[in-house]
Amino acid sequence: MELGVIGLGRMGRIVVDRCLDAGHDVVAFDIDADARDAAADAGATAVESIPAVAAELGDRRRIWLMVPAGDPVDAALEELAPELDDDDDVVVDGGNSHFEDSIRRAADHGFAYLDCGTSGGPAGAELGFSLMVGGPEWAYDELAPVFDAVATGPDGHDRMGPAGSGHYVKMVHNGVEYALMQAYGEGFELLAEGRYDLDLEAVARTWNNGAVIRSWLLELCEEAFREEGDDLGDVADRVAGGSTGTWTVQEALEQEVPLPLIYQALAERFASRAPDDGRFSRRLANRLRYGFGRHEVARRE
Numbered sequence: 001m002e003l004g005v006i007g008l009g010r011m012g013r014i015v016v017d018r019c020l021d022a023g024h025d026v027v028a029f030d031i032d033a034d035a036r037d038a039a040a041d042a043g044a045t046a047v048e049s050i051p052a053v054a055a056e057l058g059d060r061r062r063i064w065l066m067v068p069a070g071d072p073v074d075a076a077l078e079e080l081a082p083e084l085d086d087d088d089d090v091v092v093d094g095g096n097s098h099f100e101d102s103i104r105r106a107a108d109h110g111f112a113y114l115d116c117g118t119s120g121g122p123a124g125a126e127l128g129f130s131l132m133v134g135g136p137e138w139a140y141d142e143l144a145p146v147f148d149a150v151a152t153g154p155d156g157h158d159r160m161g162p163a164g165s166g167h168y169v170k171m172v173h174n175g176v177e178y179a180l181m182q183a184y185g186e187g188f189e190l191l192a193e194g195r196y197d198l199d200l201e202a203v204a205r206t207w208n209n210g211a212v213i214r215s216w217l218l219e220l221c222e223e224a225f226r227e228e229g230d231d232l233g234d235v236a237d238r239v240a241g242g243s244t245g246t247w248t249v250q251e252a253l254e255q256e257v258p259l260p261l262i263y264q265a266l267a268e269r270f271a272s273r274a275p276d277d278g279r280f281s282r283r284l285a286n287r288l289r290y291g292f293g294r295h296e297v298a299r300r301e
Helices: 010-022 032-040 050-057 073-085 098-109 121-129 137-142 143-152 165-193 200-207 216-228 244-254 261-272 280-293
Strands: 001-005 025-029 062-065 090-093 112-119 130-134 157-161
Touching: 001 010, 001 050, 010 025, 010 032, 010 121, 010 137, 010 143, 025 050, 032 244, 050 062, 050 073, 073 090, 073 098, 098 112, 098 165, 112 137, 112 165, 121 280, 130 165, 130 216, 137 200, 143 157, 157 165, 157 216, 165 200, 165 216, 165 244, 165 261, 165 280, 200 216, 216 280, 261 280
Parallel strands: 001 025, 001 062, 062 090, 090 112, 130 157
Antiparallel strands: 112 130
């Protein structure tokens, strides 16, 4: 299959590379010339504008957007729309868009619009992503070979439902992620401040081998203690992010569904923006965000 990819940051470049490795042809664009050159070196056809992506693809245009949520998505669609056919073309939004924005975009455009929640971070370069897709069933089926390539395989993606449902599921996924990080942080904070002098890397490693609470996040805890030390070194008590967790809590309020754990985890993130009070749980959450997303680690001065 021939696929256009717009946005060649960490995640977009993974989409390009995994599609090329699976034998698909890729037309790639980014506003950064170096990113375009790197994609070309990898085997993609690099072009110098968004309309050129559509022109290079020919009659059946399948295009994956991997740009920041919000205005950049609308700006890219505004440039794409005049170049696309309302009956046959498909656009995938693989970023963290709000699900209501995805519903609006699907209604505003005649081409098929797939909102694709994407989880896995930079580790997806090797393992593949988990993809939660919303939109027309025919368009999802049409893109299945690409989803197979970008995801961990056929079991790593599915159609969640109509427009907006993919980003809705990803929004809730991120809320759950907040709560899990908070739970691990609090548990290790008690171990760090408790009555025994423990090797926290050894604890995490032991838990990761057969324990009920084993997980990739716990593997990243083990990595954090190995690389930063049991006291987490100079990692600061400041946890960035929060938009998708906020959306999750707002939706829970609208639907009158109680989410006390996710709400408290979000509140802890906001509390970390105050002067650093050294909370171990927040410092571990800060470091975990680097582990799965390569987000910058805030450090003490």
